[in-house]
Amino acid sequence: MKKILLVLANEIVTVISRPSFWLVLLGLPLVGALIFGGIGWLNRNSGAAQSVNQAFTGTQETLAEGVVDLSGIIRQTPKEIPAGMFIAYPDEASARSALAAGEIGAFYIVPQDYIQSGKIIYIRPDFNPLSTDTKQSSLFRWIIQVNLLGGDQVKASLINGPRQVEDTSLSATPQVTEDNPLATWAPYAVTILFYVLILGAASLLLSNVSKEKENRVIETLLTSVTPLQLLSGKILGLGLIGLGQSILWLGTSYVLLNKSGQTFNLATALHLPISFLVWGLVFFILGYAVYASLMAGLGALAPNLREASQTTMVIMIPLMIPMFFSNTVFAEQPNGVLATALSMFPLSAPVAMMTRLSTGSVTWWQPWLSALLLAATAVLIVRAVAGMFRAQALLSGQGFNLKTYLRALAGRL
Amino acid sequence: MNKTFLVALQEYRQHVFNRRFLLGLMSVPLVVVLMVGLILLIVSMQNNTTPLGYVDHAGFLSDPLPAPAPEPPDKPVPMVPYANESQADSALRTGQIQAYYVVPEDYLSAGKLSVVYFTAVKAPARIQFYDFLTANLLRDTDPAIAERLVEGSEVTVQSADGKRSVSTGDWFIVIFPMIVALGFIIAMFSTGGYLMQAVVDEKENRTMEVIITSVSPDQFMAGKIIGDIAVGLTQIVVWGLFIAIGVLVGRDSLDFLRGVQVSSQTILLIVVIIFPSFVMVAALMATIGATVTEAREGQQMTGLLGMPIWIPYMLMYTLMNNPNSPIAILLSMIPLTAPLTILVRDGVTLLPAWQIALSAAVQILAAIGSIWLAGRAFRLGMLRYGKRLKWHEIFARQGVKS
Numbered sequence: 012m013k014k015i016l017l018v019l020a021n022e023i024v025t026v027i028s029r030p031s032f033w034l035v036l037l038g039l040p041l042v043g044a045l046i047f048g049g050i051g052w053l054n055r056n057s058g059a060a061q062s063v064n065q066a067f068t069g070t071q072e073t074l075a076e077g078v079v080d081l082s083g084i085i086r087q088t089p090k091e092i093p094a095g096m097f098i099a100y101p102d103e104a105s106a107r108s109a110l111a112a113g114e115i116g117a118f119y120i121v122p123q124d125y126i127q128s129g130k131i132i133y134i135r136p137d138f139n140p141l142s143t144d145t146k147q148s149s150l151f152r153w154i155i156q157v158n159l160l161g162g163d164q165v166k167a168s169l170i171n172g173p174r175q176v177e178d179t180s181l182s183a184t185p186q187v188t189e190d191n192p193l194a195t196w197a198p199y200a201v202t203i204l205f206y207v208l209i210l211g212a213a214s215l216l217l218s219n220v221s222k223e224k225e226n227r228v229i230e231t232l233l234t235s236v237t238p239l240q241l242l243s244g245k246i247l248g249l250g251l252i253g254l255g256q257s258i259l260w261l262g263t264s265y266v267l268l269n270k271s272g273q274t275f276n277l278a279t280a281l282h283l284p285i286s287f288l289v290w291g292l293v294f295f296i297l298g299y300a301v302y303a304s305l306m307a308g309l310g311a312l313a314p315n316l317r318e319a320s321q322t323t324m325v326i327m328i329p330l331m332i333p334m335f336f337s338n339t340v341f342a343e344q345p346n347g348v349l350a351t352a353l354s355m356f357p358l359s360a361p362v363a364m365m366t367r368l369s370t371g372s373v374t375w376w377q378p379w380l381s382a383l384l385l386a387a388t389a390v391l392i393v394r395a396v397a398g399m400f401r402a403q404a405l406l407s408g409q410g411f412n413l414k415t416y417l418r419a420l421a422g423r424l
Numbered sequence: 425m426n427k428t429f430l431v432a433l434q435e436y437r438q439h440v441f442n443r444r445f446l447l448g449l450m451s452v453p454l455v456v457v458l459m460v461g462l463i464l465l466i467v468s469m470q471n472n473t474t475p476l477g478y479v480d481h482a483g484f485l486s487d488p489l490p491a492p493a494p495e496p497p498d499k500p501v502p503m504v505p506y507a508n509e510s511q512a513d514s515a516l517r518t519g520q521i522q523a524y525y526v527v528p529e530d531y532l533s534a535g536k537l538s539v540v541y542f543t544a545v546k547a548p549a550r551i552q553f554y555d556f557l558t559a560n561l562l563r564d565t566d567p568a569i570a571e572r573l574v575e576g577s578e579v580t581v582q583s584a585d586g587k588r589s590v591s592t593g594d595w596f597i598v599i600f601p602m603i604v605a606l607g608f609i610i611a612m613f614s615t616g617g618y619l620m621q622a623v624v625d626e627k628e629n630r631t632m633e634v635i636i637t638s639v640s641p642d643q644f645m646a647g648k649i650i651g652d653i654a655v656g657l658t659q660i661v662v663w664g665l666f667i668a669i670g671v672l673v674g675r676d677s678l679d680f681l682r683g684v685q686v687s688s689q690t691i692l693l694i695v696v697i698i699f700p701s702f703v704m705v706a707a708l709m710a711t712i713g714a715t716v717t718e719a720r721e722g723q724q725m726t727g728l729l730g731m732p733i734w735i736p737y738m739l740m741y742t743l744m745n746n747p748n749s750p751i752a753i754l755l756s757m758i759p760l761t762a763p764l765t766i767l768v769r770d771g772v773t774l775l776p777a778w779q780i781a782l783s784a785a786v787q788i789l790a791a792i793g794s795i796w797l798a799g800r801a802f803r804l805g806m807l808r809y810g811k812r813l814k815w816h817e818i819f820a821r822q823g824v825k826s
Binding site for chain 1: 462516517531532533534535536537538539540541542543544551554557558561562565568569572573574575576577578579580581582583584588589590591594595597598739742744745746747748749750751771772773774
């Protein structure tokens, strides 16, 4: 136990005595604060805001647009269209000369066979295909729609579906709908957050172990500490640093968001109960233990850091799978077969279970079972990886391959 | 020259005839195929063909026209009428329908609907119901006009001189230059990584001392850069082949691939702007490799180099919507940000000739400068171990003693 503490203390001291650690630790909140400060300053200072805005969007003045209607369908302009926004021209030549004279910014040609072909030509000097999505062009489509229906505006407004839909859900769990963006957003945010937290802390271990292997310090260390002590000390030490780092970052972003004038209370905004935070801590610690030891094992087997970081993908895949599904499976059927299976499978559980917990009701025993399975996996993997820290595995300069890794994990190397 | 060629050939062989390179080469198309598969899977999961119920109080659905057939991959959803809400409700509770819509009496004037469900109706089924409503709304209208209203218009945007035109369905043509630029950037960084690694490796295992007895530093450096750029181009050519095959295969079944063609302007931009940027990144990577003593240190610095390249990526939305804003013009001139910015803009606007010329001149000058920097850093740092080369040493006058 004493030796574990020694390793732990040494890891913490080594990391925090590196200038680059402090640079990242303090630099990130500092950049955040600067950005927030800058935005706040722009908000107060409208003149500056306008010039910044202009630098990004260029001079934006909405010029009138010309319309050359060869089909004869445009007979009236709905009254909500501002006067002078569209100017009719009898033929293309006159529209072109108006364009050249700068009277209009662009013009439409509605061909004679418009009703059959549906084709409209839009002549724009700057040729931006995205300009068909602007407010002005949607007003033009509205004019066409109303005129095709002989001026019946009420009917025209119903062509693309109802104007308003009232949703009633008979289901007990909250539903994900377009009206409730927060509910759509929450599982995704939780997934990303846990993914980043766990992998961020775990990858510290990868570089740590592979570096000590590269410069052969680890061989000397193992003469006086057992592999299990070394690994537990490292996992605990770097885990504490990772946790501290995340708390600092989350704390600063919380403070910054509040400072910026928007009250933003994550827990109440998402309606997250206290139990969610407790489970969050449990799954973070267990998930971290599993992934940190897997990373350490990778570091022990790969000949150098470069090769080690190339192969981390193999390990990260189970943790990434819930991310792919966070917007579909987890948001819509958080208690379906796939979501439940992913939240029970230990390697994807830390992210998947938290995502499910954030979406709504999970049967009470499921987090317990999942955490138990994860804890058992963590113990097994820590032991297996400690077994990998043997001279044979550490000394060989052979390249990394998945087969060796799996065999070493099973203790058959 | 002969020796430069030898170094280049050796560098090329070492990287290309290597299992990991082939794996990396194949992994990009594989990942793309995987992503497309995943998207199709998610789309097909949205398909729920359980019937939709409706209660019509407005009366225009009493003898309804059938809903128009949905576009694949969406499957048709049957529409079932109910006389009142309680009947529909019991059907919903027994699972005969996935949801029911209530069309109120004043729908044709107020345009308001209500929907009752256990799980929200997904987009494919919802769109079919709305199409069903529209079809019945327009039943008394002239069929040609009704069809036009439902289908909408196809707007073709044309430049004033008529040289370029793109219609609404051709979004792929708009983003195609951007895809090309992203491919180049990925290749740029992977080959740049090789180059940084190459110099560091030979320093770490002291091969450098032997090589330098028979090759001059300039020849060595030039050979490495040429070899690695060739590796990068190999990567791009292979990816390009994959894309070309994809386009040829998909052209018949996927509408958006129709009309994809590389314009001569895009090719011009690749030659005068992307290629010099490519050389510049390679040379800068080599400079980093020559300055640092350990591979890990170099990796951190390449991260810094990568940041400016991604700035246009982060501003993509603004750039595409305002391709002629001051910031867009500025970013198309600055080395590193230019390749992506200028190709994104190429897709959505007409680039004035002076901008292309100025940007090309800047990129070419930057490339020449970086090569000079790489050569100098290499000569100073090639035999130095344990101590990093300082930046002021590279620029110092009396630094070179070759």
